[in-house]
Amino acid sequence: GNNNVLHIGGIFPIGGKGGWQGGQACEPAVRLALEDVNKNNILSGYQLKLHWNDSECDPGLGASVMYDLLYNKPQKLMLLAGCSTVCTTVAEAAKMWNLVVLCYGASSPALSDRNRFPTLFRTHPSATVHSPTRITLMKKFEWYRIAIIQQTEEVFISTVEDIEDRCKENGIEIITRQSFLSDPTDAVKNLRRHDARIIVGLFYVVAARKVLCEMYKQQLYGKAYVWFFIGWYEDNWFELNLDKEGIKCTREQMRIAAEGHITTEALMWNQNINQKTISGMTSEDFRKKLERVLQDEGHAIDKHLYPEGYQEAPLAYDAVWAVALAFNKTMSILEKQGKSITSFNYNNKEIADHIYSAINSTQFLGISGWVAFSSQGDRIALTQIEQVIDGKYVKLGYYDTQFDNLTWLGKERWIGGKIPQDRTVIRRVL
Numbered sequence: 001g002n003n004n005v006l007h008i009g010g011i012f013p014i015g016g017k018g019g020w021q022g023g024q025a026c027e028p029a030v031r032l033a034l035e036d037v038n039k040n041n042i043l044s045g046y047q048l049k050l051h052w053n054d055s056e057c058d059p060g061l062g063a064s065v066m067y068d069l070l071y072n073k074p075q076k077l078m079l080l081a082g083c084s085t086v087c088t089t090v091a092e093a094a095k096m097w098n099l100v101v102l103c104y105g106a107s108s109p110a111l112s113d114r115n116r117f118p119t120l121f122r123t124h125p126s127a128t129v130h131s132p133t134r135i136t137l138m139k140k141f142e143w144y145r146i147a148i149i150q151q152t153e154e155v156f157i158s159t160v161e162d163i164e165d166r167c168k169e170n171g172i173e174i175i176t177r178q179s180f181l182s183d184p185t186d187a188v189k190n191l192r193r194h195d196a197r198i199i200v201g202l203f204y205v206v207a208a209r210k211v212l213c214e215m216y217k218q219q220l221y222g223k224a225y226v227w228f229f230i231g232w233y234e235d236n237w238f239e240l241n242l243d244k245e246g247i248k249c250t251r252e253q254m255r256i257a258a259e260g261h262i263t264t265e266a267l268m269w270n271q272n273i274n275q276k277t278i279s280g281m282t283s284e285d286f287r288k289k290l291e292r293v294l295q296d297e298g299h300a301i302d303k304h305l306y307p308e309g310y311q312e313a314p315l316a317y318d319a320v321w322a323v324a325l326a327f328n329k330t331m332s333i334l335e336k337q338g339k340s341i342t343s344f345n346y347n348n349k350e351i352a353d354h355i356y357s358a359i360n361s362t363q364f365l366g367i368s369g370w371v372a373f374s375s376q377g378d379r380i381a382l383t384q385i386e387q388v389i390d391g392k393y394v395k396l397g398y399y400d401t402q403f404d405n406l407t408w409l410g411k412e413r414w415i416g417g418k419i420p421q422d423r424t425v426i427r428r429v430l
């Protein structure tokens with residue numbers, strides 16, 4: 001026996017330059033969760049122990065970290081991973097070792113595929129979680145003629161495909177779909193050519209600044225337009241790094257172009273900040289505890305210098321609780337059959353199936369809100385809707401996809417004082 005310890009593997013994006021370095025805050029969050037899970041004896045007499053390394057959000061490095069974890073003792077019972085590219089590689093391979101993979105930082109819609117990823121679960125919602133929210137808003141404001149502009153990145157390509165399907169289902173016409181690699185000039189020009197008024201923009205934040213400046217130059221902003229941007233950029237993203245990134249607009253021009261745009265994002269922090277979650281902490285307690293750990297480890301914590309992964313930290317914390325609760329369920333089932341989870345080995349599909357079905361049915365109130373998984377292992381999450389009013393993001397409402405329930409706060413403001421229309425309306429002067 002291995003003196004009552006259950007071992008799991010972890011792959012975190014810490015270093016490197018490309019992609020998302022969210023492991024910087026997610027690995028400390030996982031450490032906090034392990035302390036809490038072990039302190040609360042969630043595994044009835046067993047301790048949960050993590051063995052991890054850095055993937056730099058690089059799938060090749062992530063694969064070699066996975067092999068090291070699997071070819072070195074002790075035997076691991078499952079893997080935690082972050083970054084869509086790394087999760088794609090790890091989850092595609094992990095099934096050969098009968099390992100469940102739980103991703104705390106992977107938004108790619110391509111991962112919602114039980115054929116390719118039969119053992120994948122994620123506490124991070126797919127990027128498609130925005131789509132029903134956007135559609136609900138379009139129907140609310142009677143926008144049935146929209147345009148899309150996107151960066152040619154895999155995550156946005158599969159997100160657009162999801163939006164197109166849902167627009168068809170809801171009688172919303174997509175008049176044009178523009179994409180660009182890094183220079184959006186022509187794409188924005190084509191939006192104007194199609195007289196696009198309601199526009200969904202899908203790109204990373206550096207490309208978003210280029211689009212915003214191009215919108216200003218081509219006057220595709222103001223009272224006749226509604227832009228949907230992604231909500232997980234930094235709060236004042238449209239005023240940052242203009243010189244560094246060669247943006248040919250002033251802060252004032254960027255602010256003018258940004259005024260009034262709407263954003264959607266998945267909620268990653270339980271909104272009721274006084275509500276005690278399964279660990280006994282509120283999401284506010286967790287934020288304070290995490291900031292203390294990050295500060296002690298030399299991370300600057302102020303409005304604009306959060307370490308990468310700060311927003312997603314609750315997803316990593318809750319991932320460990322999901323594993324612990326699932327293992328505990330599995331252990332009690334196996335004990336009734338006179339078996340033990342510690343007899344799992346990479347070829348033991350029977351125990352792997354118990355772990356899979358335990359995770360599949362695990363639900364609890366976590367720091368990131370209600371944690372539950374769809375049949376494809378996707379995180380079921382709420383989304384938040386905001387609008388830039390006088391240069392600042394204002395909460396407009398929340399949307400619960402599961403129950404098609406929109407909570408609307410009535411705070412929206414239109415530059416022209418009335419809801420922009422989705423097309424030029426020709427008034428017939430009689």
Ligand SMILES: CC1(C)CO[C@@H](CC(=O)O)CN1
Nearest residue numbers: 020083084105106107108232
């Ligand atoms: C909201 C965001 C920034 C989306 O990308 C995730 C990383 C990824 O999908 O690779 C992390 N969270």
